[in-house]
Amino acid sequence: MFIAKKEFDRSLIGNAVYISGYDKDGYEWDTYALVRTVTLDTMTVVLDTTEVETLSIDDFEHGLNMEVWERGAGDE
Structure with missing residues (x-):
């Protein structure tokens, strides 16, 4: 049996993100x-x-959501 390992994508570095919801400690974002x-x-x-x-x-598995804000070609 294989267990899938979950990890963040390194391409997120430097990106702006919007974080909402509740983390595992119950803190609202x-x-x-x-x-x-x-x-x-x-x-x-x-x-x-x-x-x-x-x-x-x-x-994020507990309830946080994240939306990545990427720059479009017209934003440069």
């Missing part, structure tokens, strides 16, 4: 952030308040 680092099952983000937070795959 509704904010924009910049992805600073990605290490397998965790990622570090800088919030719009300049605070730095670390999120895990478990947070």
